[in-house]
Amino acid sequence: MAGAALFFAATQASAQTGDARVQKLEDEVNALKQQMAAIQEQHVRELAELKALIRKQAESPTGVAQTQATQGTTAAPPSLYDSLKQSVASTVPPSALQGIDLDLAVVLDMNFYHDTAGEGVGHLKQHLRGFGHHHASGEGHDHGFENGFNLRHVELGFTAEVDPYFRAWAMVAVDEEGAGFEEAVIQTTSLPYGLTLTGGKLKSGIGRVNRQHAHNWDFLDAPLVNELFFGHHGLAEKGVQLTWLAPTPFYLLFGTEVFNGDNAHSFAIGDSDSLPAHDAPRLWTGFVKAGPDLGPRHALQFGLSALAGRHQMVHEDEAFSDGDTAIFGGDFVYKYDAKRSHGHGDFVLQGEYFYRDMDLDGHGTWSGERWTAKQDGYYIQSLYGFRPRWRGGLRWDQVGLINDLRTPEEGSANYDASCRLAAMLDWKLTEFSLLRAQAGRGWYDTGDGREDAWEFALQWQVTFGEHGAHDF
Amino acid sequence: MLCVAACLSNAQAAEIKIVTTTTDLADITRAVAGDLAEVSSITTGREDPHTLTARPGFILRARDADVWIRIGMELEIGWEPVILRDARNTRIRVGMPRHIDASDHVIRLEVPTQRVTRDQGDIHPEGNPHYWLDPLNGRLVAATVSERLCVLYPEHKARFEENLRRFERDLDTRMFGTALVDALGGENLWRAVAEKRLEAFMTEKGMADKAGGWYGTMRPHQGKNIVTYHRSWVYLTERFGLGGDLQLEPKPGIPPSAKHLASLVSDAKARKVRMILQEPFYTLKAAEFVAARTGAKVVVVSTMTGGSAEATSYLDMLDNVIRKMGAEL
Numbered sequence: 135m136a137g138a139a140l141f142f143a144a145t146q147a148s149a150q151t152g153d154a155r156v157q158k159l160e161d162e163v164n165a166l167k168q169q170m171a172a173i174q175e176q177h178v179r180e181l182a183e184l185k186a187l188i189r190k191q192a193e194s195p196t197g198v199a200q201t202q203a204t205q206g207t208t209a210a211p212p213s214l215y216d217s218l219k220q221s222v223a224s225t226v227p228p229s230a231l232q233g234i235d236l237d238l239a240v241v242l243d244m245n246f247y248h249d250t251a252g253e254g255v256g257h258l259k260q261h262l263r264g265f266g267h268h269h270a271s272g273e274g275h276d277h278g279f280e281n282g283f284n285l286r287h288v289e290l291g292f293t294a295e296v297d298p299y300f301r302a303w304a305m306v307a308v309d310e311e312g313a314g315f316e317e318a319v320i321q322t323t324s325l326p327y328g329l330t331l332t333g334g335k336l337k338s339g340i341g342r343v344n345r346q347h348a349h350n351w352d353f354l355d356a357p358l359v360n361e362l363f364f365g366h367h368g369l370a371e372k373g374v375q376l377t378w379l380a381p382t383p384f385y386l387l388f389g390t391e392v393f394n395g396d397n398a399h400s401f402a403i404g405d406s407d408s409l410p411a412h413d414a415p416r417l418w419t420g421f422v423k424a425g426p427d428l429g430p431r432h433a434l435q436f437g438l439s440a441l442a443g444r445h446q447m448v449h450e451d452e453a454f455s456d457g458d459t460a461i462f463g464g465d466f467v468y469k470y471d472a473k474r475s476h477g478h479g480d481f482v483l484q485g486e487y488f489y490r491d492m493d494l495d496g497h498g499t500w501s502g503e504r505w506t507a508k509q510d511g512y513y514i515q516s517l518y519g520f521r522p523r524w525r526g527g528l529r530w531d532q533v534g535l536i537n538d539l540r541t542p543e544e545g546s547a548n549y550d551a552s553c554r555l556a557a558m559l560d561w562k563l564t565e566f567s568l569l570r571a572q573a574g575r576g577w578y579d580t581g582d583g584r585e586d587a588w589e590f591a592l593q594w595q596v597t598f599g600e601h602g603a604h605d606f
Numbered sequence: 607m608l609c610v611a612a613c614l615s616n617a618q619a620a621e622i623k624i625v626t627t628t629t630d631l632a633d634i635t636r637a638v639a640g641d642l643a644e645v646s647s648i649t650t651g652r653e654d655p656h657t658l659t660a661r662p663g664f665i666l667r668a669r670d671a672d673v674w675i676r677i678g679m680e681l682e683i684g685w686e687p688v689i690l691r692d693a694r695n696t697r698i699r700v701g702m703p704r705h706i707d708a709s710d711h712v713i714r715l716e717v718p719t720q721r722v723t724r725d726q727g728d729i730h731p732e733g734n735p736h737y738w739l740d741p742l743n744g745r746l747v748a749a750t751v752s753e754r755l756c757v758l759y760p761e762h763k764a765r766f767e768e769n770l771r772r773f774e775r776d777l778d779t780r781m782f783g784t785a786l787v788d789a790l791g792g793e794n795l796w797r798a799v800a801e802k803r804l805e806a807f808m809t810e811k812g813m814a815d816k817a818g819g820w821y822g823t824m825r826p827h828q829g830k831n832i833v834t835y836h837r838s839w840v841y842l843t844e845r846f847g848l849g850g851d852l853q854l855e856p857k858p859g860i861p862p863s864a865k866h867l868a869s870l871v872s873d874a875k876a877r878k879v880r881m882i883l884q885e886p887f888y889t890l891k892a893a894e895f896v897a898a899r900t901g902a903k904v905v906v907v908s909t910m911t912g913g914s915a916e917a918t919s920y921l922d923m924l925d926n927v928i929r930k931m932g933a934e935l
Binding site for chain 2: 213214215218219220225301323324327328329330379381382383384385423425428433435469471473475476477478490522523564565566598601603604605606
């Protein structure tokens with residue numbers, strides 16, 4: 135500005151010729167101009183050097199060539215992109231720049247529950263014929279809901295990337311009786327060839343529902359077959375898992391696991407001296423999941439699972455059995471994405487089937503006898519988003535279509551199946567809260583004959599802390 | 607068999623596989639990478655990008671990707687982590703050079719200045735992530751992508767830079783019209799826009815009556831107010847000088863309530879709102895309720911490439927949005 139004023143003054147002055155003072159002024163102005171040009175040149179050079187240095191440090195040669203300035207200014211300013219980059223960097227909030235994150239999420243889950251069975255549906259499920267055995271080493275507490283208000287355990291989930299090699303998560307379940315680990319898992323993140331190794335206490339990858347935590351279930355409770363074969367927490371064991379994502383053009387995942395085999399429902403190990411000792415690991419699993427690519431609206435996945443492990447049972451004071459349990463399963467899920475907001479119009483059809491074969495030899499008073507059980511169960515469920523954030527669902531459960539037992543006491547027996555129908559309605563107000571109503575009717579084959587029962591529940595669940603991402 | 611193997615290896619040698627989270631990113635990336643890359647998007651442009659299920663097909667695409675590009679600012683927080691975790695592709699993990707966050711150098715709006723709680727609805731702590739509706743941000747995203755591709759594939763640097771300049775020229779022409787861009791240069795016009803002195807700049811250069819393109823279309827409507835469903839239009843309204851503070855949602859991500867709509871009707875009347883804008887994936891009930899009581903017109907238009915028949919590219923998507931707005935305002 136000052137330069138321009140001087141220049142303006144100088145040109146005006148030069149009109150009056152012959153004035154020595156004007157000549158002097160012109161000389162001064164010229165000297166000033168030269169000085170300014172030199173300074174400008176120096177600035178341009180310094181700026182170029184500085185920019186080169188920045189690029190070098192960032193190891194990123196600039197991708198942006200400057201468009202030619204049309205005004206014909208002598209020194210090109212930094213490109214629009216480069217200059218905005220600087221100003222934008224200052225507006226990025228510090229939280230976005232934090233390098234180390236520990237995600238913490240807490241789930242609170244309460245419900246009001248009522249059923250019409252005399253001793254409760256939880257009791258019926260423990261006494262289904264063929265399924266209703268008790269273990270000396272069985273879980274001490276039952277997670278079945280009691281009539282009235284229930285507070286399901288509070289889940290505390292911690293997740294973090296540990297270092298460039300591992301991630302870890304821990305899911306701690308706290309209830310009124312104490313605290314325990316639902317999962318405590320270390321997982322590799324950098325193995326080559328599509329391999330991932332997971333260790334700790336983890337939910338087995340068999341089937342679909344088994345891997346989900348209770349707060350992600352589509353219904354208040356787990357399917358009957360999962361509950362009867364693996365318990366309320368599903369098959370969650372100490373051990374390791376190796377999975378391989380095959381380099382195929384369709385989704386193909388193989389997995390195998392080695393576990394201690396402490397599950398009280400299918401792989402329990404007795405603690406009586408009369409039983410042979412089997413060192414852990416005692417449970418091996420394998421599974422495969424495959425899914426064709428059906429375009430943007432449809433998704434389909436099939437799974438097969440196989441489990442083999444040791445199983446011991448204490449039947450009465452001096453009657454024991456020891457042997458093997460094998461379980462085979464198949465599952466599928468189909469999802470339709472209506473591409474509307476908040477699940478409106480989305481549809482899910484999902485089912486799982488498990489077959490269990492136990493073959494045990496008697497010990498103690500049962501010495502020389504054999505105890506076998508061949509049983510199965512399945513469920514099929516469907517969900518539909520009839521409004522944004524609202525879903526309706528139906529689930530049909532059946533266990534014991536095959537229910538053949540041979541016991542030393544009763545010989546061979548073929549028991550009836552038990553089944554259950556449940557309907558649910560849920561409303562996800564936001565990603566973080568859910569209200570659900572569920573009603574069900576069950577027909578249970580117990581030792582005392584067939585018992586029918588209604589179940590009603592209202593569930594109220596919130597998650598706070600980090601925004602979790604959902605698995606398929 | 608040999609031929610298949612040869613073809614496969616050939617294809618792999620010639621192509622960079624780039625996967626983007628959204629179609630707008632895919633289109634901008636295609637413009638920059640040209641035929642050097644095979645670019646695909648996880649979303650189709652027809653769905654709400656906030657909520658998506660991480661399906662097996664997405665995991666495969668991430669598995670095979672050489673470069674991954676996301677919108678960022680937590681837009682994809684509900685699904686990107688699962689895809690990247692299950693894809694087991696260490697090259698594209700967050701923070702790696704092959705994971706590009708397109709929001710790195712964009713101009714951000716609504717960055718919270720104090721602690722946010724979820725009582726305020728679905729607030730993104732890094733700012734409103736719908737930034738691609740500002741054409742200037744589209745331009746910056748293209749430069750960001752080009753810059754990173756030049757680092758990753760220095761052998762193609764000249765091509766990327768040439769493509770970028772072509773894309774910028776296209777975008778500038780659509781924004782300001784040929785006359786302005788030819789006379790003043792796109793870069794200078796945008797600089798004036800960023801410094802909020804475009805009108806002064808045009809007047810200074812004697813080009814005040816030469817405004818064309820999107821700017822020319824929206825110029826007569828500056829200062830007008832519109833209602834939108836979600837706060838996904840603020841970058842557009844801010845860039846073109848419209849008032850975009852009225853939403854059908856009482857808080858981001860919270861569905862319209864009767865109480866909120868009642869007060870919105872009076873606000874809309876007071877501010878002489880003539881248009882209610884929303885994306886196709888939202889239900890129309892709330893918009894129609896307000897429209898019936900204010901006389902405003904409901905305009906449903908896609909904000910994502912591929913979201914409607916007209917939105918075949920990023921620039922066409924913006925073109926369609928602005929043309930519809932210009933016609934109805």
